[in-house]
Amino acid sequence: MTDGPMRVVVNDEEQYSIWWSDRELPPGWSATGFEGPRQECLDHIATVWTDLRPLSVRNRTP
């Protein structure tokens, strides 16, 4: 997972990760729109993913 541009992806539990820009997204994941070199994607995630709890856990325990 080193080559090529990546994009920031997120699943239904609002967990973030990265995926190759030129590849089909795995089921259950959607692109956030942010795209770039791997490290830039990770830096972006660091700013937007502030609560690492899955959405379902967040909803049950405010």
Next chain:
Amino acid sequence: MRAPLSPAQERLWLLHRMDPDDASYIVYLVRRLRGPLEEDALRGALADLVARHESLRTRFVEVDGVPWAVAEPAEPAEAGDSPGSPGSPGSPGSPGSPDSLNSSGSPALERLAADGPQEAERLVAERVNAPFDLAAGAPARVTLIRLAADDHVLCFTLHHIVADGSSLNVLLDDLAACYTARVRGREPRLRPLPVQPSDYARWQRRRVERAVPYWQGKLADPPSPELPFDRLREDVRPGHGAFHHIRVDAAVTGELDRLARERRTTLFAVLMAAYQVLLSRHTGQEDVLVGTAVAGRDRVELEPLVGYVAQTVVLRGDLSGNPPFTELLGRTRAEALEALGRPGVPFERIGPPLGTLMPTMFILHNQNAGAAPAFGDLAVSGFADGYRQVKNDLLTEAWWDGDELIVSFCHDPGMVAPATIRRLAARFGLLLESIAAGPSTPIAELRIWTDGDHAVIRELAGNGTAMPAAPPKPGQLTEHGQSGQPGDFAEPGASRQPGGSAESGELAESDPSVPELIAAAVRLHPDAVAVVCGDRSVTYRELHAGAERLAAALRLRGVRRGDIVGVRLPRSIEAIVSLLAVWLAGAAYLPLDPDDPDERLVSALENLARTGDRPPYLIALDGPESAVVIDPAETAPAAETPETSPAGHATPVSHAEAVVSVEPHPADAAYVISTSGSTGLPKGVLVEHRSVAARVRWMRREYGLGPGDRVTQFASLSFDAHVEEVFPTLVAGAALVLLPDGAATLPDLLASPAGAGITVLDLPTAYWHRMVEAIGTISWPPALRLVILGGEQVSSAAVGRWRARFGDGVRLVNTYGPTETTVIATTADLAGPAKPSALAKSGDLAGPAESAHLTWPAESEDLAGSGELTELELRELRELRELRGSGVAAGRVPIGVPVGATSVHVLDARGEPLPPGAVGELVVGGAGVARGYLGRPALTAAAFVPDPYGPPGARRYRTGDRARWRADGRLEFLGRFDDQVKVRGFRIEPGEVESHLLAHPAVGQAHVTARGDDLVAYVTGTAAPDELRAHLGGLLPRHLVPTLWVRLDELPLTPRGKIDRAALPDPGRASAGRAAHVPPRTDAERLVAGIWSEQLGVTSVGAFDDFFDLGGHSLLATRITARLRAETGLEVPIRTVFAHRTVAALATAVEDLLVEELSALTDEEAVALLGRTP
């Protein structure tokens, strides 16, 4: 006449000198001759050949360690003469002749008769596989086997030192011409032969000398040698070979040939580039070394020569940057033009060992396209040669067959599973097809994995969704519980449904959490002993009551669902109670080691346990002021006591609320394990309840835990191995036995009456290694039935010792898994009773097919997509299943197959899954995948990535570990991707060196690390450093062979049972590795040092100087042995010089040889001999 050898001849001579019985360097010509054979004419023709070709009259003698070629003068043969017949006069002074050689040292005609082709084949095979004595006479044999009056087989066998492949064509042509001439009664007309081998050898010596710097530069810093498969054994050299052939059809061959012409290069370059892609796609390496042979007859005067003219050269492919194949072809073309035009250099002159420079070879044979010359009136055809010698781990050859190509893969079936080679060959075939179909495809995207490979990948991956993956058959139930009663299952399903089986399938749906499972065990076995600690013990009822009391206290103190509570307690019942109490309070625990320094504790609490602005909670006997410290003995105050809220805390719950245990949701956090991060900040891995539940249920079933079991609690609680010890035990109604005085007291516990009943040990691998080294002194409990290992690469020698002691009486399981995938991800059974269900543990195997028609478990079909498997896929899977049952081979110990509810893939750099044989990154999906790293979003997003094979939205964990599926369907661990150290500029994976050391039969433990400019090896066991150095020297490049060696009785371990790097002794003081200059100390050392100094041209040689470090190489080694022989009269084997690389070591070896020899002598002989030693 005495002449020097060509460098390539010198090399073969040396190989022969080291192993005279090796028959692998033989070339041969086997032809069937049908028709009226005139034997006298054949003898005459043979004599003509001997007269014409110096090679057929040349033997090789050694003078002072230097080989010389000695050619007998040519004796012109007369027509009708039969020079080879017995009784013909020989030259004076020639050595005694073995069979098939006449007294002039040139080949005679051996005549045999065979009853049929089969017997003839056997006779041919015997001759083709028999070694030569190079000193005795010309290394050539000619045999004529009579099948019938008009049907013969002619077998011409020569040592490679006097002939190469092209020579065979020359010989056949010349023999045919001479025979035909004699039959027809005329003079043979042969091409002029201006150059003889001795002329060529002198010329070649000069050329090679000039080429040495080129090759040294070209092949500097070679990658570590990797083959595209796993070896069955590591400790043997290739022996007898087997061949596997594939046919490349005319359409593909035509396309490849067209591609070559279009790119102004040759089919060889296309095939070589493709072969490099094949290797690279398996090893992940972008720097690929492949040997090849070139005829070397680019001068017209060399064409009619019989001699060793062919060159072995190494092509170095640069496959970096995922270029289109056509671009790689351009690089290969340039590389081939540059390299093939230069003379090859003996590998010894280049530096790194042969295995490193040329792990494999690829050769394209360009058959003589011209019409075969007339052979009298005989019809000439091929005949089976039966050649079965292997020179290489993998030798791949291709040749034309009409307009198709045949590709042959030669390997040693004792070292590589035949199925492995068959798969490799099929992949090469598919790769050639994909290149033909799209030559501009980037090389990483060319199709290479067959449909069978994809089926195998799916089969091996395991099932990350279901738990358990497949409901076991009712008959297997008794394997899980000790007593075999279904009622022993402490699963809620069992207790809620009396008479129903816990395996009824409800499990997968209901997913009970571990606290619920333990509560069920409490209901089933309230009075059974749950935890033993020294003299104290608690029952299940007491354990649970204690946990509920503390949980209520925690709730009253403000602990909420989702909080993280530190637990820092000594090994005690209270510690176990505390873990459960945190869960019953709805929180997750953060276990901390009481032996860790306070700063680390504070840092872990602040970074991992603090929620918002509330101070972190800590269950401990004492603790920092910054935390809310709760004594484990604390209980909730009585209901009427007014509740006080610590400043800054949220309003505590009411007493009534506090005493009600919280049922965790599957996605709630269960625990956080603190690991050291590279930044110095602690990194907390957060694991959810569903993951713990999946693992604990699987472990309880797979380890067959029941109420009769007593399981030791060895691991520090701060390490996630405790999860494997504590919870499966408590879920099963078994007893957990603590080690209150520390893990190191395990042998004392085992020796005590309380230890005799221990049935299960879960140990860090390094600690187990140490126990096995002292296997005879440990009081192994009579009840012991299961030992679980994990944490480091297991030594195969230790497994051997274990099996020697326990046979299959005690089950031994190796486990692998990062904390991020919840304790374990894969397991391998290394010893133990045959377990039919072991094959089915990943749930996807039904065991051997019971009917003629193979039926597949449901999810195998699901995984296959369409549910339909092709014949090929079926065959691959069938073969995989057969191999899966096979035992542990010598060499690397596997880490096994995925545990339940877990999927494992080995991925290439593009994230595509790899089949057996290929090396990639181990990636784990399924129920065990942790939530992530607390408060570290970027780190979490990088390591926990989308899982395209899991349910929608699933993630999987990239372990950073290198691994490979073996042919038997088990994984092997090959070190870490990021574990590289740099020593003198070389990138080194210590794990790679360690794994080779651990595969050595006399090594117990091994640890390799870098210190300054040295690579240091710490080893235990009986092997001497010299021996290990030689062992590694044969397997790895020089820079991967440790320069400093420290032999220890045992490796120091941390309290957690990992190797304690900080406590490893300083190699400078601990070893005699590379000391400062020490002048030779004994007569023998002075003798050796003197010879080295003279042969190596080094003035001051010290006792600990290394032969190779001083510039020695194997050709020089023969001169050393010759000088030693001259000085002492002792025959010192060349191997001794290689194995004892320092002056001191060689001197000792020489002394030992001397003692050996003296003991066999009479007193007078001994005195006489001693008089010659200095």
